[in-house]
Amino acid sequence: MSDRALPASAAATGQTLSMAADTAAILPAQGLATAGATAAAPFAPAGPPQQREMPFAIVQGQPLLTLPQDLYIPPDALEIFLDTFEGPMDLLLYLIKRQNLDILDIPIAQITDQYMEYVELMKDLRLELAAEYLVMAALLAEIKSRMLLPRPAEAEEEEDPRADLVRRLQDYERFKRAAQDLDALPRLERDHYLVQALVPPGHRRLIPPEVDLREVLLALRDLLARADLFTSHKVEKESLSLRERMAIVLAKLQGMGFVPFVHLFEPHEGRAGLVVSFLAVLELIKSATIELVQAEPFAPIHVRLRTGA
Amino acid sequence: MGTLTEAMSTRPPLKNILEGALLAAGGPLTLDGLAGLFAEEEAPPTREALSAALAALEADYRDRGIELAQVAGGFRIQVRQSCAPWVARLWDEKPPRYSRALLETLALIAYRQPITRGEIEDIRGVAVSTNIIKTLLEREWVRVVGHRDVPGRPALYASTRKFLDYFGLKSLNELPTLAEIRDPEFLGDDLPLEPPAPVTGALAEAGNSPTATQG
Amino acid sequence: MGTLTEAMSTRPPLKNILEGALLAAGGPLTLDGLAGLFAEEEAPPTREALSAALAALEADYRDRGIELAQVAGGFRIQVRQSCAPWVARLWDEKPPRYSRALLETLALIAYRQPITRGEIEDIRGVAVSTNIIKTLLEREWVRVVGHRDVPGRPALYASTRKFLDYFGLKSLNELPTLAEIRDPEFLGDDLPLEPPAPVTGALAEAGNSPTATQG
Numbered sequence: 001m002s003d004r005a006l007p008a009s010a011a012a013t014g015q016t017l018s019m020a021a022d023t024a025a026i027l028p029a030q031g032l033a034t035a036g037a038t039a040a041a042p043f044a045p046a047g048p049p050q051q052r053e054m055p056f057a058i059v060q061g062q063p064l065l066t067l068p069q070d071l072y073i074p075p076d077a078l079e080i081f082l083d084t085f086e087g088p089m090d091l092l093l094y095l096i097k098r099q100n101l102d103i104l105d106i107p108i109a110q111i112t113d114q115y116m117e118y119v120e121l122m123k124d125l126r127l128e129l130a131a132e133y134l135v136m137a138a139l140l141a142e143i144k145s146r147m148l149l150p151r152p153a154e155a156e157e158e159e160d161p162r163a164d165l166v167r168r169l170q171d172y173e174r175f176k177r178a179a180q181d182l183d184a185l186p187r188l189e190r191d192h193y194l195v196q197a198l199v200p201p202g203h204r205r206l207i208p209p210e211v212d213l214r215e216v217l218l219a220l221r222d223l224l225a226r227a228d229l230f231t232s233h234k235v236e237k238e239s240l241s242l243r244e245r246m247a248i249v250l251a252k253l254q255g256m257g258f259v260p261f262v263h264l265f266e267p268h269e270g271r272a273g274l275v276v277s278f279l280a281v282l283e284l285i286k287s288a289t290i291e292l293v294q295a296e297p298f299a300p301i302h303v304r305l306r307t308g309a
Numbered sequence: 310m311g312t313l314t315e316a317m318s319t320r321p322p323l324k325n326i327l328e329g330a331l332l333a334a335g336g337p338l339t340l341d342g343l344a345g346l347f348a349e350e351e352a353p354p355t356r357e358a359l360s361a362a363l364a365a366l367e368a369d370y371r372d373r374g375i376e377l378a379q380v381a382g383g384f385r386i387q388v389r390q391s392c393a394p395w396v397a398r399l400w401d402e403k404p405p406r407y408s409r410a411l412l413e414t415l416a417l418i419a420y421r422q423p424i425t426r427g428e429i430e431d432i433r434g435v436a437v438s439t440n441i442i443k444t445l446l447e448r449e450w451v452r453v454v455g456h457r458d459v460p461g462r463p464a465l466y467a468s469t470r471k472f473l474d475y476f477g478l479k480s481l482n483e484l485p486t487l488a489e490i491r492d493p494e495f496l497g498d499d500l501p502l503e504p505p506a507p508v509t510g511a512l513a514e515a516g517n518s519p520t521a522t523q524g
Numbered sequence: 525m526g527t528l529t530e531a532m533s534t535r536p537p538l539k540n541i542l543e544g545a546l547l548a549a550g551g552p553l554t555l556d557g558l559a560g561l562f563a564e565e566e567a568p569p570t571r572e573a574l575s576a577a578l579a580a581l582e583a584d585y586r587d588r589g590i591e592l593a594q595v596a597g598g599f600r601i602q603v604r605q606s607c608a609p610w611v612a613r614l615w616d617e618k619p620p621r622y623s624r625a626l627l628e629t630l631a632l633i634a635y636r637q638p639i640t641r642g643e644i645e646d647i648r649g650v651a652v653s654t655n656i657i658k659t660l661l662e663r664e665w666v667r668v669v670g671h672r673d674v675p676g677r678p679a680l681y682a683s684t685r686k687f688l689d690y691f692g693l694k695s696l697n698e699l700p701t702l703a704e705i706r707d708p709e710f711l712g713d714d715l716p717l718e719p720p721a722p723v724t725g726a727l728a729e730a731g732n733s734p735t736a737t738q739g
Contacts, residue, residue: 086624087650132650171647174703178635179627181700185691186605190619192692193603193611195332195590197375197547198387203397208448209406213476214496219412220420221490223433240420244481247422247467250454288458289423289465306458321606325589329607332547332590334614346610374540375547391536392544395561399549 088136089172091118096169103169106162108147112140139165245280253290253305261292261301323354323362324369328386337382411441418451419472419484423465425457442466450475538569539577539584543601546581552597552689596688596695626656633666634687634699638680640672657681665690 085091095114096103119133146161160166186192249264265277281303284290293302320326330346331338340359347353354362363384367377374392378385388396414437417429429437445451450472456462468481478484489495535541545561546553555574562568569577578599582592589607593600603611612619622630629652632644644652660666665687671677683696693699 086628087648089649136649168647168649172649175628175631175635175647176624177703178631178700179624182631182634182691183622183627185693185700187691188602188689190612191605191608192593193329193333193608194550195547195601195603196335196550197332197544198336198385199396199544199548200388200390200393203393205398205401207401207403208444209404211407211412211475213478215407216412216416216419216476217485217490218496219409220416220487221496222409223413223416224487224491226434240484240486241480241482243420243422244468247454250423250465250467251452254454284423289455291458305455319606320610321589321604322587325587325604326607326610327589329589329603329611330614332601333603333611335550338614342614346613372540374536374542374544386547388544388548389536389540391534392541395535395541396544396548398561399545399553399557 086176088115088133089169090176091115091133092136093169093173093176103173104166106166108140108144108162112137112144115140241276242279242283245276246284249277249280249284250289250305253303256304258293258302258304261303264303320351323358324365327359327362328366331377331384331386334385337380337385339383342383407444408441410435410438411444414441415445415450418445418466419468419481420487422467423454424467425463425465427463535566537577538573539580542574542577543581546592546599546601549600552595552600554598557598593692594694595692596685600689623656625650625653626659629656630660630665630683630687633660633681634683634696635702637682638669639682640678640680642678663690 085094092111092115093103095111095118096106101107101111116137119137122133143161143165188194252264253259261281264281265274267274269277281290285292288306290303291306293304294300326346327343330343340356343359344353344356363377370376370386374389374396375386376389378387410433413433414429417432418424421428421432426437426442442451445466446453448471449469451466452469453464454467455465457465472478473480485495541561542558545558555571558574559568559571578592585591585601589604590601591604593602625648628648629644632647633639636643636647641652641657657666660681661668663686664684666681667684668679669682670680672680688695688698
């Protein structure tokens with residue numbers, strides 16, 4: 001394999017590089033673009049200047065290696081050609097499909113030669129990318145040599161040297177197709193768009209957290225332990241109902257002005273209830289929260305919230 | 310000509326295109342903006358046609374959850390006010406658990422009512438933040454039942470019917486006594502105070518921002 | 525009781541509330557998320573009622589510019605494909621196109637997950653650029669779900685719900701079926717063609733593949 005320089009002038013002037021080999025019109029491998037008819041579209045916008053039969057490279061005396069005719073290579077984007085192939089597997093698949101070869105019975109010598117021609121071109125174009133292709137080249141060469149070896153008759157079960165490569169090619173082809181299928185799915189930002197309608201403001205709510213009574217009581221226990229201020233030794237059960245009653249009395253007086261004293265008592269509660277109410281009133285008077293007013297002796301007593309001076 | 314006719318014959322009704330555009334835009338679109346969706350060569354609709362389509366859209370929405378509104382920036386589709394209270398729940402926010410201070414304050418109001426904020430502070434030894442009182446009032450667990458007739462006339466707080474209902478009590482008498490609370494056996498071990506874990510509405514996990522309800 | 529009746533009498537039709545929510549959400553909502561819009565005390569709709577309302581909504585949209593779609597993340601309203609060409613003109617940028625390399629990598633992750641970058645490279649026969657992985661991670665179409673316990677502990681990639689949502693799929697089962705592989709008869713029957721277990725399969729292949737794509 002001799003060194004073959006790329007005719008830089010041809011590329012630089014943006015000419016269409018064509019292939020002088022048997023296959024006159026080579027479409028990129030199926031799936032390079034969605035359809036054959038549009039395959040050239042991304043690469044050949046607005047009629048590039050045409051120049052026919054420009055030998056791209058000479059391989060063993062024959063102008064074999066060129067780019068597919070419909071690939072327009074912009075002067076500064078030679079890698080488009082390389083990007084056309086997603087790697088050595090893709091290139092191999094392309095070579096096989098292009099010639100309608102049976103993937104299960106690849107003429108390995110022929111394919112290897114063609115593959116090497118492309119690899120030589122790539123070596124000229126971009127060395128670091130060619131490295132990956134070189135690994136495949138080595139594999140192909142190895143298979144080719146193993147195919148040439150006479151196979152012992154008794155070694156029936158020995159695997160075809162191409163078997164692993166075929167498996168890999170098939171596996172790659174499946175996912176190559178899967179990628180096309182994926183691309184064809186209706187998707188957001190292309191086939192569908194998300195919608196968003198505005199919501200009138202003022203309806204945001206804050207969900208209050210749940211509280212367990214136990215949490216409240218535990219907080220109180222800690223508080224009691226921290227500051228032992230509840231030292232009064234009243235009967236505490238009484239104390240609580242007294243305090244509840246004080247709150248009830250206050251609520252009754254809220255916004256009412258004078259309220260007859262007797263209205264603070266509910267006779268149906270019985271003696272105990274009356275006592276608690278009475279104690280609550282006394283307690284509230286003591287704490288300067290309510291006041292009793294009696295216009296004259298024996299007149300009805302009225303109660304009201306203290307409004308201050 | 311062939312492609313023009315083709316495009317026109319496959320073009321969805323104008324109303325549908327406008328509906329899709331207004332909803333996809335996420336904000337108001339002007340008549341000009343809507344007209345700009347149509348290329349010169351595909352027989353763009355006249356302003357009259359656009360207005361008529363918008364009016365038809367508005368009529369279509371009459372019994373729906375959305376409406377067409379005309380605002381300074383143009384036309385936009387928005388959620389109807391009548392549905393907004395439910396839709397806004399998409400962005401419901403659950404604040405973290407209540408603080409120890411709030412629970413203590415609540416307990417003091419329940420056990421020592423009627424009580425002023427100053428008295429709560431005396432017992433707790435630290436100031437009670439206005440937010441705590443506000444939260445308890447908003448939840449309607451406490452209310453102001455009067456004012457103590459001392460300088461400043463501080464409000465007297467008491468617990469409410471809602472407080473009893475929430476905690477499943479018929480009356481304050483059903484609360485354990487202080488003696489019971491002090492008994493280590495009664496409440497058992499301390500609750501492990503969980504770190505605040507803000508749980509938000511249905512959209513939180515999807516990463517949607519609540520910005521939609523603003524403005 | 526009065527407030528309950530009041531709330532119920534003023535509540536708009538369920539379909540309208542769902543429409544408002546789905547249009548406001550800006551993304552898919554699950555049935556649970558939709559049910560969460562209704563408080564316990566206001567007679568929340570049953571799942572059957574929700575499904576029926578969604579079906580009615582879908583029918584309402586039959587001739588409109590939008591449609592109700594079910595994807596992995598739940599239900600969403602989206603602009604119909606028939607209106608997309610015009611709606612796309614709202615934005616200056618063209619819809620994003622994705623390279624074959626990205627789509628092949630994404631397909632391998634979707635179909636063969638969990639999968640390492642090395643395994644992807646083995647199948648594609650070419651190195652996977654860091655940019656592609658970065659893009660897929662940034663779009664939240666794939667994520668790292670673990671590390672394979674081999675030297676270097678390579679990350680294992682899997683697809684996400686966002687990936688399904690983007691491509692309008694309810695689940696991975698809805699992915700287009702992988703192309704059938706013809707049985708290479710000439711190779712004999714003893715050839716295990718497709719390793720059945722995806723996780724170990726790729727590793728096994730890496731073992732017997734003479735082409736090293738590292739580096």
